[in-house]
Amino acid sequence: MHFSSSSVSSHPLAAYGWDEGWETEFLPYSVQSLLPGRVVRVDRGMCDVVTEAGVVRADTEFVVPRDPMKVVCTGDWVAVDPAGSDPRYVRTLLPRRTxxxxxxxxxxxxxxxxxxxxxxxxxxxxxxxxxxxxxxxxxxxxxxxxxxxxxxxxxxxxxxxxxxxxxxxxxxxxxxxxxxxxxxxxxxxxxxxxxxxxxxxxxxxxxxxxxxxxxxxxxxxxxxxxxxxxxxxxxxxxxxxxxxxxxxxxxxxxxxxxxxTPGLRGVGLWDAGGGVGQVFSEIAEFARDCRFHDCAHDAEPGCAVRAAVDEGELPLRRLESYRKLVRENQRIVAKSDARVRAGVRQDWKRRQAEGRAAGEAKRGRGPWWPAPPR
The missing domain is CATH 3.40.50.300 (P-loop containing nucleotide triphosphate hydrolases)
Known part of the structure; x- marks a missing residue:
């Protein structure tokens, strides 16, 4: 069943977010006599779906993927079997917007x-x-x-x-x-x-x-x-x-x-580099004046971010929180991306070398000086 654009606003699912975009996404499934619906709850392989005919109980067996990111979730728009099917199944997920x-x-x-x-x-x-x-x-x-x-x-x-x-x-x-x-x-x-x-x-x-x-x-x-x-x-x-x-x-x-949602004890990041950058947008602004474009705002010379901390323009807590979330997000991404993992390892080695050089400088000799006689 296809719903005209003029009837979208009066559709029974309009209160749940049904709009012309979802109508267009659902069009291929309407010719299969499937019903559109929104998932209101998921429980052990079953879900409650609100449809134009009310809330129905449906099995998610046909949309159990290998990718855990594609399992049926509360808020999903789906295509379900019509009335009279026993049992009723969720046949597909419509593409998620967020x-x-x-x-x-x-x-x-x-x-x-x-x-x-x-x-x-x-x-x-x-x-x-x-x-x-x-x-x-x-x-x-x-x-x-x-x-x-x-x-x-x-x-x-x-x-x-x-x-x-x-x-x-x-x-x-x-x-x-x-x-x-x-x-x-x-x-x-x-x-x-x-x-x-x-x-x-x-x-x-x-x-x-x-x-x-x-x-x-x-x-x-x-x-x-x-x-x-x-x-x-x-x-x-x-x-x-x-x-x-x-x-x-x-x-x-x-x-x-x-x-x-249930109370969340843990909220681990998941490939949220862009989100971290947006939360700490002022750090990105300061970073534009750093000497190095890939400055980690740690021990690099000419770091405008650390200068902002020293001058009281940026709270140290914010910088420390930023570093923590960036490191955590890099670890998460590195576990699933070999190229990123190699880059993190190279960056770690570079930091080790910088640390050793800084230690030598503090002891009063640079890398160009010979080691003292034993």
Whole structure:
């Protein structure tokens, strides 16, 4: 079945993001009597798919690939068997527009897709515990790399009653998130929720953060109903109890959908070089004045980035965080790309040689001096 462009806006799936682009992508499958649908939940080889006829349960057996990056994920648009098929199968995935991916703990360094076809990546950080700016930067690197627009939401703002302290916390996050909106909310009281809803609009948003960050409470506030279970965090460390165990796609009352995710203990980078560069865009600006175009901003002479740190224009914490994420991303890429791996090894050897030369210089002799007699 083919839907004309004029009927796209009134299509039953329009509230879930169906548009002319998806209609065009689906056209080859409509002649096969398959139905378009969006995955709202995946669970052990089965998934719930919302279609024009409602939510159906479908098997993903026919789209289980060798590549873990192509498994069915919450947010995917798919083609499913029509009514009357028993069992019903997902027959294919439509090409993704965006994908939020992190690395797994696997020694094979595989990627894991957390959400697909996302317009906004909402990073929730709790003010009930000390803010981890490095973690904020890590989330943002993955968000930028996914193709989505990041948003940082500082939850549980009521636990910081002093407005001056709250203002300083917001300023710290803003400085660590160039180009990213930063909001404070108290979801239980509804404060800041409407501002967030207006910001993410009628598209698809994924809600990310550690367990205990208040994601489920925020999801309930955005949806306007208690659709997600909520439990109190532990008093001793502010950590939650993983009340959300699957990724769920929830329709929002004013249009658009929200994908709620389980609390993430680890957010390893996955080929996110571009995202890292965007998070630390000011470092790239300073780096334009470095003497060497491939400066690592470590021990090279004429480094404008280290000069910016010395002059107080760039916080040392930002540079250290940048170095850490760059090294981590290089390791991930090197595991899957032999050419990059060789380049990293060559760079490592060069740094070793530079370190030895620096050590010799500190001991009062350069490489052109003969070694002292023994």
């Amino acid at each position: 994908a939020f991916v992190r690395s797994t703990s696997s020694k094979r360094s595989e990627g894991q897709i957390l959400a697909a076809n996302v317009d906004h990546a909402v990073v929730a950080m709790s003010l009930a515990v000390d803010l981890d700016l490095g973690r904020v930067e890590r989330f943002l690197a993955l968000a930028w790399e996914s193709g989505a627009q990041p948003v940082v939401v500082l939850t549980k703002a009521d636990l910081v009653p002093d407005p001056v302290t709250l203002s300083h916390l917001v300023e710290d996050v803003v400085a660590s998130a160039p180009g990213v909106p930063v909001l404070t909310v108290c979801a239980r009281e509804g404060e800041g929720v409407q501002e967030l809803a207006a910001l993410i609009g009628r598209g698809t948003s994924v809600l990310l953060g550690a367990s205990g960050a208040g994601k489920s409470t925020l999801a309930n506030a955005l949806v306007g109903d208690d659709v997600m279970d909520v439990q109190a965090t532990r008093d001793m460390d502010g950590k939650g109890r993983h009340t959300t165990t699957t990724r769920n796609l929830l329709p929002l009352p004013d249009g658009g959908v929200l994908i709620d």
